[in-house]
Amino acid sequence: MRKSALPRAAFPVLICLAAALWVIWGFLNVSVLVNSVLTLTGLMVALLLMCSCYRRQQPAGQRIDKRVSPPAGFTGPVLLVCGDIDDHLFVQGACRTTAQGCYLKVGSTDQLSKFADHLLAREPGMAEQLVVMFRCLPDLHKDEGRLRVSLKELRQQVKQLKNLSGYMPPVVLVGEFSGPETPWIVIRGNTPLFFPTDEPAQTLEEWRSLPENVICLPYLSHAVSLLQQVVMDELTKADILCPVVTPFAVVVRSGAVRSEIEAIWPQWLFRHTKLLPPASSSTYPSLWHFADPVLPLLAPYAMPLQGGKTWRLVVMFLLFCIVSALGLSVLHNQSLIGRIAADLQRWYAIPMTHYAAKAQSLQSLQQDALLLERWKRQGEPQRYGLGLYPGERLWLSVQQAIDTYVPPPPPQKPKLVPKIIRLDSMSLFDTGESDLKSGSTRLLVNSLVDIKARPAWLIVVSGHTDNTGNPKLNQTLSLKRAEAVRDWMRDTGDVPESCFAVQGYGQSRPIATNDTPEGRALNRRVEISLVPQANACQLPGKPSASSQDDGVSQHNGE
The missing domain is CATH 1.20.1270 (Substrate Binding Domain Of Dnak; Chain:A; Domain 2)
Known part of the structure; x- marks a missing residue:
């Protein structure tokens, strides 16, 4: 048994540990550190549980006597008999097994949970087969207070047994009374059934219809009354320490059993009926004391469960x-x-x-x-x-x-504004003349360094004068001065003449007032600018370039 105890204790714990780690690592969206801490905690708890289960399955210094345990593979109700157990019950041993149930002798009521603990350590699957049978012999109890103390102990033991097995075991209350001999009477709910030996069960009306049974009715009525007012009252009264115990069934019979005149039952019977139990007693066989008729009723409520509470x-x-x-x-x-x-x-x-x-x-x-x-x-x-x-x-x-995304339109290129270079006419020409001065070349070179011939760009040279003199002569003079500048640029830079446009505006486009010497000086000017124009400055045999082309013509002197 010791070799199999550790695997038996470890296997369910390892299954639970694997399930817990599956949840921790698979579904908790936390950091690795937190998962690691939870995993270590789970491992420690699993180790403690395995040790606890191992100790639980191996009680130190205590072993179950195999003679006080059901046969291997037994699947019927297992009745733990406690309470008033005399020498007439388990005559042939502490275990009695039938086809419908197995009786185990527990003895004192305070040993009930300990006995069940040892039994489940050997057979955990027996947890739901357990039934508590409390045997009460009012003919032997002289003190009602001590009887109630034993019933309180029964409640405590049933509570511990429930915590131990995980199930509330059925409790069967068995009472034997001195009086006329009767069969077992099983009371479940409000319906009593009589079970004569080797005969079918009978209802109360069927049984009392027989003349020989009339004498038994007062005894049975007061026996049931005593159980209700003493035993049932103590088992079902409110108690914050123990749960109420409602018997699954109450089983009663009477016969020529040993009785003491100072006991609870004779005193109760005499006080209520002025009757006394028969003075004579007889020894019944052991089987007479076993309440076998209740076993078929227990079968549906006490079946084996694989693994018991643990599983x-x-x-x-x-x-x-x-x-x-x-x-x-x-x-x-x-x-x-x-x-x-x-x-x-x-x-x-x-x-x-x-x-x-x-x-x-x-x-x-x-x-x-x-x-x-x-x-x-x-x-x-x-x-x-x-x-x-x-x-x-x-x-x-x-x-x-x-x-559905629509990209933004491409940024518009800034509109090219023709660059205009203004040259002072008095710096290039003498008054009233259209020929360049001898010293004007340097001025032209310095001023026109950014003006370059480009395909699809037109070099526009325009001349302007102030309003002094004849307007027609001023227009002619401005045109000739523009042509002079054009000729210089053409000859100096080897630029084709198709790249130029010459205009003379005379006094028609002033940029300042002509009423002052300073304004008239500003109006006397030659302007040079680049203007986009298709097919401008295009050599024969060469394709036309875009007006946005910034490339420099091969004829720009580079």
Whole structure:
């Protein structure tokens, strides 16, 4: 037995430990440190439970006498007989087994839970087969107070037996009274049944209809009354320390049993009827004292359970772990759905014209989509499992939202404004002349360094004067001065003449007032600018360049 005790104690604990670790590592979304602490705690608790179960299955210095235990494989009710056990009951041994039940001699009531503890240590599956049979002989009790004390002890022992086995065992109250001989009477609820030997059961009306049974009725009536007012009263009265014990059945019979005149039953009978039990007594066979008729009633309520209390607790713990895993999985999936729903809600709430906020929300959705796609390929984490993971539906919603994204239009390039260079005419020409001064070359070079001939760009040279003199002559003079500058640029930079446009505006476009010497000086000018124009500055045989081309023509002197 010692070799099998440790595996028997360890196996259910290891199953519970595996279930607990499955929940901790699979469904608790906490840090690795917290999981490790919980795992160590579970291992310590499991070790303590295994040691406790091992000690429980191996009581130190105490062994069960195999002669006081049911046969191996017995599946009927196991009655633990306690209370008033005289020498006439277990004559042939402390264990009596029939096809319908097994009687075990416990002896004193205060040994009931200890006896059951030793019995279950050897056969844990017998927990639900146990039945408590309390035998009460009022003909031998002279003190009602001591009888009530034994009944209180019975309540204490039944409570301990329930904590030990995990089940409330049926309690059968057996009473034997001195008086006319009767068969066993089984009272369950309010229906008494009489069980004559080797005859079918009879109801009260059927039994008392026989003339020879009329004399027994007063004895039986007061015997039942005594059990109700003394025994049942003590078992069912309110007590904060012990639960109420309601007997499964009350079994009564009377006969020529030994009685003492000072005992409870003779005094009760005389006080209520002025009758006394028969003075003579006889010795009945041992089987006469066993209440076998109650065994068929107990069979449906006392059947073996594999594993007993331990395996019932294991099943309950496994169910708790499964329910906890389902609950945690629901919480994790709700959290995932809430987070992605918040991203989708923010996406649809942002107007399409808010490109910066829309791009930030798009990034969150793309991260959600990548996460869901990775879980789709590799499998979702266990904490989202158990058939509750809505990944496919979430991924589809996120992808549909991403597909509605409209990128912002490309930024418009700034409109090119022709660059204008203004040259003072008095620095280039003498008054009224259109020929360049001898010293103007340096000024032209310094001023026109950014003006370069480019394909599809037109170099516009325009001349302007103040309002002094004849307007027609001023227009002619401005044109000739513009042509002079054009000729210098053409000859100096080897720029084709097709790159130029020459205009003379005379006094028609002043940039300052002509009423002051300073204003007239500003109006006397030559302006040079680059203007986009298709097919401008294009050599024969060369394709036309875009007006936005910043490339420098091969004829710009580089």
